[in-house]
Amino acid sequence: MTTIFTALIIDDEEPARILIRDYLRDHPQIEVVGECNDGFQGIKAIRDSRPDLIFLDVQMPRISGFEMLEVIDETPNVIFSTAFDQYAIRAFENNAVDYLLKPYSRERFAEAVSRAIQKLSAGYTADKRLKTLNITARSEEEYFDRLVVRTGSRIKVIPVDEIELIRAEDDYVSLVTAQGSYLKQITMTRLEQSLDPNKFVRVHRSCIVSISRISQIEPYEKDSKMLVMKSGVKTRISRTGLKRLHEQLGI
Amino acid sequence: MPHPILNDRKNTIIYFVVWVLIAAVHTLILWFLVDITPYLAVADSLVFNLLFMGMGLSVWYTIRYSGYIRGLITDQVLNHILSGVVAIGIWLGVGYLILYFILSEQTAYLEFLNRSIPARVISGLFYYAVLVLIYYLNLNTQDRQERIRNEARLRLQVREAEIDRLKAQINPHFLFNSLNSVSSLIGDNPGEAREMVIKLSDFLRYSLEYKENEMTTLKSELDHIKSYIGIEKVRFGNRMSFHIDLQPECLDMRLPHMILQPLVENAIKHGVYESTEPVEIRLHAACDERELLNVTISNDYDARVPARKGKGIGLTNTMHRMKLVYNSDRFFSVDRTANHFTVQLTFPQLLTHDNNLYSTHY
Numbered sequence: 001m002t003t004i005f006t007a008l009i010i011d012d013e014e015p016a017r018i019l020i021r022d023y024l025r026d027h028p029q030i031e032v033v034g035e036c037n038d039g040f041q042g043i044k045a046i047r048d049s050r051p052d053l054i055f056l057d058v059q060m061p062r063i064s065g066f067e068m069l070e071v072i073d074e075t076p077n078v079i080f081s082t083a084f085d086q087y088a089i090r091a092f093e094n095n096a097v098d099y100l101l102k103p104y105s106r107e108r109f110a111e112a113v114s115r116a117i118q119k120l121s122a123g124y125t126a127d128k129r130l131k132t133l134n135i136t137a138r139s140e141e142e143y144f145d146r147l148v149v150r151t152g153s154r155i156k157v158i159p160v161d162e163i164e165l166i167r168a169e170d171d172y173v174s175l176v177t178a179q180g181s182y183l184k185q186i187t188m189t190r191l192e193q194s195l196d197p198n199k200f201v202r203v204h205r206s207c208i209v210s211i212s213r214i215s216q217i218e219p220y221e222k223d224s225k226m227l228v229m230k231s232g233v234k235t236r237i238s239r240t241g242l243k244r245l246h247e248q249l250g251i
Numbered sequence: 252m253p254h255p256i257l258n259d260r261k262n263t264i265i266y267f268v269v270w271v272l273i274a275a276v277h278t279l280i281l282w283f284l285v286d287i288t289p290y291l292a293v294a295d296s297l298v299f300n301l302l303f304m305g306m307g308l309s310v311w312y313t314i315r316y317s318g319y320i321r322g323l324i325t326d327q328v329l330n331h332i333l334s335g336v337v338a339i340g341i342w343l344g345v346g347y348l349i350l351y352f353i354l355s356e357q358t359a360y361l362e363f364l365n366r367s368i369p370a371r372v373i374s375g376l377f378y379y380a381v382l383v384l385i386y387y388l389n390l391n392t393q394d395r396q397e398r399i400r401n402e403a404r405l406r407l408q409v410r411e412a413e414i415d416r417l418k419a420q421i422n423p424h425f426l427f428n429s430l431n432s433v434s435s436l437i438g439d440n441p442g443e444a445r446e447m448v449i450k451l452s453d454f455l456r457y458s459l460e461y462k463e464n465e466m467t468t469l470k471s472e473l474d475h476i477k478s479y480i481g482i483e484k485v486r487f488g489n490r491m492s493f494h495i496d497l498q499p500e501c502l503d504m505r506l507p508h509m510i511l512q513p514l515v516e517n518a519i520k521h522g523v524y525e526s527t528e529p530v531e532i533r534l535h536a537a538c539d540e541r542e543l544l545n546v547t548i549s550n551d552y553d554a555r556v557p558a559r560k561g562k563g564i565g566l567t568n569t570m571h572r573m574k575l576v577y578n579s580d581r582f583f584s585v586d587r588t589a590n591h592f593t594v595q596l597t598f599p600q601l602l603t604h605d606n607n608l609y610s611t612h613y
Contacts, residue, residue, distance in 0.1 A: 013486045019435035083427035102431035
C-alpha cells in the first residue's frame, strides 16, 4: 500500500493555487489538506494540520514565505513556487525539496513532486537551513525593514525603525522597542549583517543599538564607556564597538 | 599614465640596446676617426651615453605634464626648447666634470674634449629631439587607447541604464506571476486566459513604446492602466477594486507618456501586495478651463504592515519626470495618512501643444 502524504498550498494568488491543485491531480499520493492566502493563515494551518509538504510562495502580504518559515515550530518539507528572481533563489536551491519558478510546466512540477515523495518516503525531515532563508536569500544591498517574531501563539511584525536596541540572550536575541521586548531566534552576527549599517551599530559583542536613538556616551570605569539611549537605558560599549560608533557617526 | 619605457620590459630592453649601439658607434668614431686611444674612447663614450640614457628616461615626465596643458603650440615648443637646453647643459656639464677629474692627466684628450663641445651640443639636441618625438607618439597612442576604452565603458553604461529603465517599467515579478495566472487559466477558463494574454500584450506594447519625452492623451494613459488593472484583477480577484471617476472632457488632455501607470502600480504594490484585506484604488481626473488637468491616485493600505520600502522607483521617478517636464516641483505632491495614500498630479496644458517643446529643459 502506498502512503498518502498531506500537503498545504500557501500562495496569495488564487490562479496560482488552482494551478497547483490541477497539477496535483496527477499525483494521488499527495493529498491537499488546505489552501492559504497568506503567511499568517499558513502558520495556523501548519500548526493545525501538520502537513508533510508545503507549496510555498515567497512574496505574500504582511509576512513573506521566508518570514513565515522563520517563526514556525516544525518545518515541513518545502517546495517553493515563486516568481522570485533566479539569482536570489540559487542561494537556497539546496535547502528546499525543490523550487519552481513561475510559470512552470506539468513535467517540471511532476519532477518536484516525485522528489518530494522520495524524500518523504525515506523519512527525511526538512532542512534546518530553511528557517534562515530570510537572511541567506537576502540580496547584498537590501536590508531588513521589519522583523517577524512570535510570542506564544501571536505573530508580531516589528518595523526595524521601532527597535531601540538588540541584546544577545543565549541562542536568542531580544529586540527592545517602546512597546516591550521580543525574543527572536537568530545570531547577533547574522542579524547585524542584515540591518542597515547606517541605522544600527554593534557596540558590544552582545548589543546592537539604533543610531538615531542614542543620547550620549558617558565614561565608565577607566578603559570603557557607557552608551546612554534617549529612553535612559544604558549599555556598555566595547573598544571595537566604540571604534565602529565613531566611524559611523563620523567623529 | 605609465612610463612607456620603464613600465614595459620589452621597451626597456630595446632602449638599453639602442644606447649600447650608440655607445659602440660613438667609441668607434673616436677611436678610428678622431684617433683617440681605445681606453679613452670607451671612457668618453660610456660617460656621455650612460648619462644621456639615464636623463632620457626623465624627459618623459616633462612631456607627460606639458602634454596635459592645452596651451598654444608655440608655448609648448618654447617649453621644450627651454627644457632641452637645460637638460643638455646639465648633461654636458656633468659629463665634462667627470671626465675632467678621472682623466686629469690626459692633457691631449682634455684639449679634444674642449674642442668637441659644439659637436656634442648638436648630437645632444638630436638625441633629445628624437626622444621627445618618440614620447609624443607614445602619448598619442596611449591617449587614443584610453579614449577608446572610455567610449566602450560609456556605451556599456548607457546600455545598462537602458536595461534598468526597461526593468523598472516592466516589473519581472509582475510579468512572471501574470504568466503563471495565464497558465492556470488555460486549464480552468480558456476564454479568460485569452483575454489575459491580450491585456498583457497591450500592456507590454504600450510600455515598450515609452519614450521619455513624449506626450500623450489621458485617454491612452487610462486605456493602458485598464489593461494593467485587468491583469492584476485576475491575480488578486476581489482583494482589489479599482474605480475611475472623471469628467469626459478631460480625456483628450495631454500629459507625459507612461506617467500614471507606475503610480497605479505603486498603489497596488503597497496596497494590494501587502494586505490581506480588500484594497480600493481610486483614480480621479478633473480639468478646469482646459488649462490644467488634475489627476489624483489614492489607495488604502494595511496600517499594521510596516511600509516595505520598494526601490523607490515609482514615486521618485515620477517626481523627477514631472520636474523635468514642467520645470517646477509644484505639480506633484504626495499625502500619506494612517491608512490612506494619495498622489496628486497637475498637468498644465499650455506648454504641451508641441510634443517636444519641453525637451529644451534637459
